[in-house]
Ligand SMILES: Nc1ncnc2c1ncn2[C@@H]1O[C@H](COP(=O)(O)OP(=O)(O)O)[C@@H](O)[C@H]1O
C-alpha cells in the first residue's frame with residue numbers, strides 16, 4: 001500500500017510514523033515533508049493541488065492524509081474524490097467549518113450548539129457603531145477567514161476594539177479573510193481540545209488534550225503555533241464529556257446530515273469549559289491539531305490506516321477505539337526569537353540519545369536532513385513527546401529527553417502541563 005501525507009510539521013511526522021506501523025504500507029510520500037519524515041518516506045515538493053492529485057494518481061496512492069487546513073479549504077478532497085482516491089478530510093464546502101468563522105458561528109446557531117453570543121459585521125462603519133454602544137469587556141473580535149492563528153483579538157476597551165477593527169477591516173491585514181468579522185462575548189474558563197472522527201453517520205472520540213499557545217511560561221507573551229501539549233486534559237471530566245457528546249456532537253452530526261456536508265475526517269473542537277463544567281465551542285478545525293496530534297496519536301492503539309479507511313468508507317460504526325491508559329506530554333523546541341524573527345541552519349545534537357529513551361517519541365517539524373545530520377529549518381523545530389504512567393511521569397520523561405538535545409538558540413517552555421499537574 002502507498003500512503004501520501006500532506007504537510008511538513010510535527011503533526012505530519014506523527015501521522016507518517018503512525019502509518020509506518022502498518023506492515024502493508026510499502027511507501028509513504030510526504031508532500032513536502034521535513035527532515036524527520038524523510039526517514040519514513042519520500043519527500044516531494046509539490047505546491048498546487050492539481051500537481052498533488054496528478055502525483056497521487058501516477059504513483060497509485062491508496063490513501064491520502066491531509067495535515068493542515070489550507071489544502072482542505074482549497075478543495076483537495078473534492079479533487080481526490082473525483083479520482084476515487086481515498087482521502088481523510090472534509091470537502092471544500094464542509095471545510096468552511098474552519099475556513100469561515102462566520103459560517104461556523106451560524107451553523108452552531110442553527111443547531112443549538114453552545115457557543116459565545118455573537119454579531120457579524122460586513123461593514124467597518126457598522127462595527128464601529130456597534131462598539132460605540134457596547135459596554136461589556138473583554139470582547140473577542142475574529143477575522144472571518146483563515147489567518148494562521150493570528151486573526152483573533154481579545155480586547156479590553158473601546159480603543160483597543162477600534163484599533164483591531166481598523167487593522168482587520170480597513171488595513172486588510174488578513175486580506176480577504178478580514179472582509180467580515182465575528183464579534184463575540186468573552187467566555188471565562190479553561191480550554192480543552194477534543195477531536196472527533198466523523199464519517200457523516202457515526203462519530204468516535206479521540207482522547208482529550210490541551211495545548212499551550214503562548215510562547216512564555218505561565219501562558220504569557222505572543223501566540224505561537226503551539227509550544228507543547230498533553231493528553232488527557234483532566235478538565236474533561238465524565239460530566240463534561242457527556243455534555244460535549246449531547247450538546248455538541250449530536251447536533252453537529254445532525255447539521256452535517258441536514259446540510260449534506262461531505263465530512264469523512266477529523267473534526268477538532270476548540271472548547272472553553274466554564275466554572276459550571278459547561279463546554280462552549282470557541283472554534284472548529286477540520287483536521288488534527290498541532291501539537292495536540294503528537295500527544296494523542298501515540299495513545300491510540302488502533303491502526304491509523306484501518307481507521308482512515310473506516311472513515312473513507314463510512315464504516316466508523318464498526319470501529320472500537322482502543323486508547324492507551326498511559327498519559328502523554330509533548331514539548332516543542334523552537335528557534336530563539338520565534339514567533340518573531342529567528343535563524344535557521346543550526347546543527348541539532350543529541351537526537352539519537354533522546355530517541356532511544358523508553359516511551360519517548362521525537363517528531364520533527366522545522367528540520368532538514370543533511371549528510372552529517374539534522375539542521376534547524378523553521379521556528380518550531382522538534383516535538384519531544386513521552387508516554388508515562390501518569391502526566392507527571394510523562395513530564396519527567398519528556399524533559400529528560402529534552403535535556404539531551406542541543407542546538408544554537410534552542411528555546412522551550414519548562415512548564416508544559418502546569419495546570420493539569422497542579423490538580
Ligand atoms: N469567546 C472567547 N472567549 C474567550 N477566549 C476566546 C474566545 N474565542 C477565542 N478565544 C481565545 O482565542 C484563541 C484563538 O481563538 P480561536 O477561535 O481558536 O481562533 P484561531 O485558532 O483560529 O486563532 C482561543 O484559543 C482562546 O484562547
Ligand SMILES: [Mg+2]
Nearest residue numbers: 149270282283
Ligand atoms: Mg484555535
